[in-house]
Amino acid sequence: MLGWAAPWVLLIAVAASTLPLLEDQFGRQDGPALHPEGLVILICGAPNKLRQMKSWEEGLQPRLNREALFLRLVDGREIAPQQHEQAKATLREKVPPEIAILLDWEGLYWKALQLEPDTVELAFFSGGQALSYRISGRFHPAAATSLVERLEKVGGGP
Numbered sequence: 001m002l003g004w005a006a007p008w009v010l011l012i013a014v015a016a017s018t019l020p021l022l023e024d025q026f027g028r029q030d031g032p033a034l035h036p037e038g039l040v041i042l043i044c045g046a047p048n049k050l051r052q053m054k055s056w057e058e059g060l061q062p063r064l065n066r067e068a069l070f071l072r073l074v075d076g077r078e079i080a081p082q083q084h085e086q087a088k089a090t091l092r093e094k095v096p097p098e099i100a101i102l103l104d105w106e107g108l109y110w111k112a113l114q115l116e117p118d119t120v121e122l123a124f125f126s127g128g129q130a131l132s133y134r135i136s137g138r139f140h141p142a143a144a145t146s147l148v149e150r151l152e153k154v155g156g157g158p
Contacts, residue, residue, distance in 0.1 A: 004005035016040065016128040020108055022073065024100035025091035031070060031102070039068040044109060045120040046075050047087070050101070052120045054125070055139035063148045075117060076105040124151065 013127060023029055032040045041054045042061065057070045079087050090109035091101050099134075104110065116120045116136060124131040135147055 012072060014112055014130045015070040016125045016130070019112060020105055022102040022109075024102050025088040025095065026097075026100065027088075032071065032125045032128070035069050035125075038126070039066070040066075040108070040125040041068050041070050042073055042113075042125070043070060043120065044073045044075065044104075044113075044115050044121040044123065046118050047079070049118075049120050050095070052138055054068075056120060056144075058121060058148070059139045059141065059144045063144055069071070071101065071102060073102045073104050073109055075107060075110055075115075077105045077110070079105070079116075082107070093127075118129060 014034060016025050017032055017035055021029040021031040023031060032042065041057075043056050045053045053072055057072070061070075067093070074089065076084070084103075088103070093099060109115065110117065111133070113121075113123050113130075115123070115134075120138070121134050121136040123134040131151075133150070135143065137143070
C-alpha cells in the first residue's frame with residue numbers, strides 16, 4: 001500500500017438542496033444548495049486541519065480544467081457555544097478575508113454525509129447532486145491525479 005493512500009469511501013446519496021446553509025466567520029451563509037450548477041467540492045475538517053484543507057484546494061485547482069467551487073467546512077462540535085464568537089474572530093484574524101470557512105457547530109454535514117471526525121474529507125457535488133464517493137486523508141499529488149481522473153469519468157470534472 002502506498003504511503004499517501006487516501007481512501008475512497010462511498011457517499012450516501014444526498015442532494016445539495018437537502019443540506020443546510022452554514023455561516024462563515026463573517027456571518028455570511030453558504031452551502032452547496034446555493035450552487036446547483038457546476039462542480040462543488042466540499043473540503044471538510046476539524047479546526048486543527050485548516051492547513052491540510054488548504055493543501056487539497058491548492059493541489060486540486062491547477063489540475064482541474066474547469067471551474068470548481070471549493071467550500072471549506074469546519075467541524076465545530078468540539079467548540080463550546082460560549083466560544084463560537086471567539087472562534088469566528090480567530091478565523092477572521094488568521095485567514096485572508098477572501099477565504100470563507102463555513103462553521104458546522106452541530107455537525108449537520110458530518111451526520112448527513114457520514115463524514116469521519118479528525119480527518120480531512122472531500123465530498124463532491126455536480127449539478128446539485130452528490131457524487132457517489134468522497135476521499136479522505138492528507139493531500140498527495142497522486143491522489144489528486146486519481147481524483148481528477150475519477151471526476152472526469154463521472155462527468156463532474158474537467
